[in-house]
Amino acid sequence: MAFFPKPAAGSWTENWPELGTGPVNYEDSIDPEQWKLEQQAIFRKTWLQMGRVELIPKKGRYITRELPSVGPGTSIIIVNDGEQIRAFYNLCRHRGNKLVWNDYPGEEVSGSCRQFVCKYHAWRYDLKGDLTFIQQEQEFFDVDKADYPLKPVRCEVWEGFIFVNFDDDAVSLEEYLGEFAEGLKGYPFHEMTEHYSYRSEIKANWKLFIDAFVEFYHAPILHMKQAEKEEAEKLAKFGFEALHYDIKGDHSMISSWGGMSPPKDLKMVKPIERILHSGLFGPWDRPDIKGILPDELPPAINPGRHSTWGQDSFEFFPNFTLLFWAPGWYLTYNYWPTGVDSHIFEADLYFVPPKNLRERLSQELAAVTFKEYAFQDANTLEATQSQIGTRAVLDFPLCDQEVLLRHLHHTAHNYVDRYKEAKANGNGSTNGNHAAPSEKAAEKDAANV
Template sequence: MARFPKPAEGSWTEHYPQLGTGPVSYEDSINPEFYEVERKAVFKRAWLNVGRIEQLPRKGSYFTKELKVANTSIIVVRNTDGEVKVYHNICRHRGNKLVWNDMPLEETSGVCKQFTCKYHAWRYDLDGNLTFVQQESEFFDLDKSRYGLVPIHCDVWEGFIFVNFADRPEQSLREFLGPMITDLEGYPFDRMTSRWHYQSEVKANWKLYMDAFQEFYHAPVLHANQSPTAYSKAAAEAGFEAPHYRIEGPHRLVSTSGVRAWEMSAEMRKPIEDICHSGLFGPWDEPDLGEMPKGLNPAKCDPWGLDSFQLFPNFVLLFWGQGWYMTYHYWPTSHNTHIFEGTVYFPQPRTPRERIAQELAAVSFKEYGLQDANTLEATQSMIESRVLDEFVLCDQEVLVRHLHKETAAWIDQYQRGTAGV
């Protein structure tokens, strides 16, 4: 595999001198006290993606989301005017969880005209207004207009639904995203409705898993067994460097070249890939998606492999050159555990062959993800030993540096604000 040149002057890391080049600490990934501050300083202040508009296909459609990091459950719903609204999933009477099925801690979805509490049958319309109280006359001067559902700030960008738990968000969603992300506008997200979703609890801090997908230094080694021996051996010996990194505000991007799998020699491919015309890079038959937005493939790679946009704090948009995309979410559940969600999006298949090609790509992604998760649990177990307290990073790991430094900066800003500094 070819190595790509460095920027015209210096390394990638040196282009961001504020990050430094020394060893880094992972105390932020093993300290329970740090995690408790991080929940307030980061996850209750940043805009968080909780889903896509296709999950709300009609008026009255809703889904719930369990967000342990914010110590709440939320309801995301399309109201009668077609607008997206988000509420805390709690009844104003006695605090029962309002929307759930058989298991209170499991997420659910559906369509309704109103939400009815299972406990005492209080009812709320899709705009969160309290509309019915069982035996209302038994209450003392009850003003129903004061007891609607508790709203949460929400906004939609390119079909992605974001929430913000701050009393007053410090930035609008668009300001928070910034030009690097908004330059993705125009990508045909609405055509990508063939969807596969995976979820797993990982016994590692959420940042460690994000780190794994912010560099490709590990790929020729960790994922060697996913490729034919001749190819993986050559890749490991040659190494790999991405041709483009970018940091903008709290967000990050790594862009890479790719390979046209069908142009590789037969011994470099797996038999199943020849049968299904697909693999890790996606289906070989690239769909016609029209002109791509200016924010993609900034290095002008030919062939282009993928762009991975890391949206702070815990959301990743990953675009493949073969005409499909993925999202990752990392939802913390403690200082050393989190829920990882991976979702794969393709255009609707037109033939059985296209469907099979999409399924092979989705399954290939799942296998790679499991390899990363398994390694990160081993990492978590050893950094918690505190045998070492600092770790060296190479130039390809510049985005790893940035995530940990940015998290620390948000915490410092929060603590200064709460201390009145």
């Protein structure tokens, strides 16, 4: 398994000829019918990241997740039954009432319990989903409780991340995540339990926000005001180019310089950052744990082994971003579509728990600084959505630094195309998780030749 750069072919994009180099059509970000197809072909067929095991660390701990991206009203329960993490549809088998909720049925909740009890008629289920009690059972007609457990949802865990999949025929989580996930094993995720989170509704297609995070072409312009004057002028003059790109099947990654700690020139950062030893790239002082020094990192991180490496961003299709920073912390992003032109953006920041006030403030500064950058990106996305929605122009040229944008839209189209083909052939399974888009494209090209 190799995680080092491929031989140059004149550009990054030319390493993946199936993606092409021409303009990319963005109708997939404004067409309501395409969004409905994506919902069925992608979000009901792939592994979706729900959060960390630390959310439900003990027996009886549970969370609920509302997932309109999978289908209207879709809600699930994720629970620690004392032996494993399980997931179920959040509905009672009696008359379909929502099983777990508090004051407002549409809100996500968390808590601890010994069993789940329906608010409507008090049917009870244990933590494994088995029906254990029916109110006035004698009033029913030969009902067998064993026939009415909670309906399960496939649930698997990778490196402490909980995933679910609504397709019973999908490959295993580990096989789906593939080589990147294999190359990330061993990173000390379990040490980074100090957690900050943001959640916001964005008036833009889900793919547009991923587009913004898989290229740094925009950084010197959009984020110029966040840098000190001298640093901003330097970035504007020379631009910003990443160190490494890679694509493996449905998934991709981008590796970049920057993010090192402390900065070489303290005059280039703001006074508050000098005081707290922190900023956008996170706390400057590395935590005292194993697994984060350059020679300890798993092979998938900093694959080019660059001395100036600062961060890696892994895009696990369809909507999970895992971003590592050189100073020893990480971020996750999730993009949950609610319509063709809207989605919920979730960002979670994870640090090693602080040992003193200074460390805590340095983490809080990193979290606040991140939020400012995210707002800048989100604001631009809504402007983009409004203009491509006019359909005045739909084909847009992409540069070599935007190769992962090509891959994202290419992959999404492949899932939809396979789904439509399967439906036309009367086959309920798209085999979406069984072959990488790039492999299928290569097979198709070979057949055409």
